[in-house]
Amino acid sequence: MKGKQKALQVKKRGARGIVERLNKSKSLYLLMLPSIVIFVLFTYIPMYGIVIAFKTYKPALGIAGSKWAGLTYFKQYFNSYQFWPTIKNTIVISLYSIAVTFPLPIALALMCNQMTAKRFKKFFQVSTYLPHFISTVVMCGMIILFTSPRNGIIAHLLKYVGIEFPNVMGQASAFPTIYVLTEAWQHVGWDSILYIAALSAIDPTLYEAATMDGASKFKRMLHIDIPMLLPTASIMFILRMGSVMSVGFEKVYLLQNNLNQKTSEIISTYVYKMGLISNQYSLSAAIGLFNNIVNLVLLLTVNLISAKLQDTSLI
Amino acid sequence: MTAKMKKIRKSREDRIFDGIIYTIAVLLTLIALYPMYFIVIASISDPKAVAAGEVILFPSGLNLKGYENLFQYKQLWTGYLNTIIYAVLGTIICLAVNIPAAYALSRKELFGRKLFVIFYLIPMFFTGGLIPTYMNIQNFDLYDSIWVMVLPFSVVTYYIIVARTFFSSSIPDELWEAAQIDGAGTMRYFITIVLPLSKAILAVIALWSAVSQWNSYFNAMIYLRDDLLKPLQLVLRGILINNQTASAMLTGTAATEAKEMAELIKYSVIVISSAPIMCMYPFVQKYFNQGVMVGSLKG
DSSP states (O other), X not given: OHXXXXXXXXXXXXXXXXXXXXXXXXXXXXXXXXXHHHHIXXXXXXXXXXXXXXXXXXXXXXXXXXXXXXXXXXXHHHHSTTHHHHHHHHHHHHHHHHHHHTHHHHHHHHHHHHOOOHHHHHHHHHHHHGGGGSOHHHHHHHHHHHTOXXXXXXXXXXXXXXXXXXXXXXXXGGHHHHHHHHHHHHHHHHHHHHHHHHHHTSOHHHHHHHHHTTOOHHHHIIIIIHHHHHHHHHHHHHHHHHTTTOOOHHHHHHHOOTTTHHHHOOHHHHHHIIIIISOOHHHHHHHHHHHHHHHHHHHHHHHHHHHHHXXXXXX | OHHHHHHHHSXXXXXXXXXXXXXXXXXXXXXXXXXXHHHHHHHTSOHHHHHHTOOSSSXXXXXXXXXXXXXXXXXXXXXXXXXXXXXXXXXXXXXXXXXXXXXXXXXXXXXTHHHHHHHHHHHHHOOOOHHHHHHHHHHTTOTTSTHHHHSTTOOOHHHHHHHHHHHHHHSOHHHHHHHHHTTXXXXXXXXXXXXXXXXXXXXXXXXXXXXXXXXXXXXXXXXXXXXXXXXXXXXXXIIIISOOXXXXXXXXXXXXXXXXXXXXXXXXXXXXXXXXXXXXHHHHHHHHHHHHHHHHSOO
C-alpha cells in the first residue's frame, strides 16, 4: 500500500518533472536544432532511400512507386564475376595497409623519443609531417609523374645503380604496393604524433631508475617505451581492423587505369561505377548496403572486443 | 662537471644505438623531403632536361614557361577562387551547426541527452550510401549549386564528439551557476562566455573543416557539372590525372614538345596548388597537434 502510494507520487512528480525539464532544456534544443535539421534532411532521409536496393528503381515511378524486387540485386552482385575480385581487392589493400602503416608510426615515435638533439628532432618531425598536407589529387599526380618508366625520377635514379624501372602503373600486381607505400610516405609522420604524445607522458623517474640499474638506451626503449605504448597501440589497431572493409574511394579511383583494374577495383569504386556511370541505381544501392552491413558488423565486433579489453567501450 | 659525467656514462652500446637512430632519421628526412624538393626544381627547369634525367639535385636551364602557361589558364584560377569560397563558407557553416550542438550535448541537464547522443552517433555506423544520398540531393534541387558543397554534409559527428569532450572537460560548471545568478540565460552564456573561452577548439575544428574542403574532390565530382563551380581539386584532377592541359593550352606546338610542356605544367601546378597549405602549416601546426590530442580523447 505504502509502496503504491510512493510510486504514484513519483509518477506525478515525474510527469511534472518532464515538463519542467523540457522547459529548462529549451534553449539547449534550440542550439541543436540546425544540426538536427541538416542531419535529418541529408543523412537520415537517404537511409529510407536504401529501400531501392530491394526494388527495381524507375525514376519515373519514384522510390515509393517502383516495384519490389526482393533480393534480386543482392543475388545479382553475389553471382557476378566482380563479386570476389572487389571483395578480395578491398581486403588485400586494407590488410596490406594496416601491416605497413600501423607499425611504422610507432617505430617513428620510438625513434623520435630517443633523439636528444632538440633542433634536429624538431626538423625531423616537421619534415615527416609535411607530406600529410598534400591533397589526394596532387599525391596521385605525383605518383603518376614519378613512376613514369621513361621520364620519371624513380627510373632516372635507378638508372644510376643500373636497374631498369618497369612500368609499375601498368602492372596489376604492383598496385597494392604502390598504394600502400605512398600511403606510408604521406601519413606515417602525422600518425606518429599520437604515440609521441603518449611517450612524452611517461614518468621520467622510470628512465632514471633504469639508468641507475645499468640499462642501455636500447634496453630502456625495449622495456619502458614499448610496454607504455601498448594500450594506445592496441586501441588504434582495433579501430583499424574495424574498417577493414572500407577502403577510401578517392585515392584508389585516381590511380586506377585499364591495366591495373584487376587489383584496383574495390567495392567503393565499383559502387560508384555501377551507380553513377552505368546508372544501375538498385544494384549499386544493394552493393553499398551489403558493404555497409559488413562494416557495421565489423565495427560492433571491434567495439565489443575493446570493451572487453578496457573497462569502457570506444563509443 | 656534470656534462663530463654524462659523457662518461654514455656507453659504447649507447653510442652505437644513437648512431643508428640518427642515420635512419637523416635518411627518413631525405625520403620525406626529396619528392617535394624535386617537384619544385623540376617546375623551374627545362622540361627536356627533366625528361632526360639531368635534373636530380639542382634545376637546370631556368624556365618559367610552366607557370606562365598556368597564369593564363583561367579555369585554374576559377577553381582556386571556388575552393576558397567553399572553404570559408563551409567552415563557417560547419562551426555554426556543430559547435552549438556539441555544447548542448555537454550539458548534463539536457533532457533526453542519451537519445540525442544516439541520434548523432548512428550515422557514424550506418549511412544511406552513395546512390540514396545522390538521389536525395537531386530531390532537394541542390545538384550543381554552391550549397551542395557547404551545407548537406556539414554536420560531422566526430567534430561534435571532440568539441563536446572539450566543453565538458574545460568549462567548469561553476561558471554556469555564476552566470545564472547574474541573470544570464543559456544563449547569452554560450555566446558571451563559453565561446570566447573555447577559441582553441574552434580553431581546431575550423582547420579540420577547411583542410577537408581544400583536399576532397569526391562530392564536387559527383554533384557539380558546371565548370564555373568546380573547385581547385577537380581542375587539378583534369590536369594531373586526365591530361587535359595538352589540348587546352598547347595547341599548335609540336607533339613531343607539347608532351614535355604538359609535364612541366604538371610540376608547376603542383607547386601552385600546394604552396599555400604548406606555407600556412608552420603557423597553424600548434592547433593541428592539439586537435590530434583532443581527438584521441574518448568521447
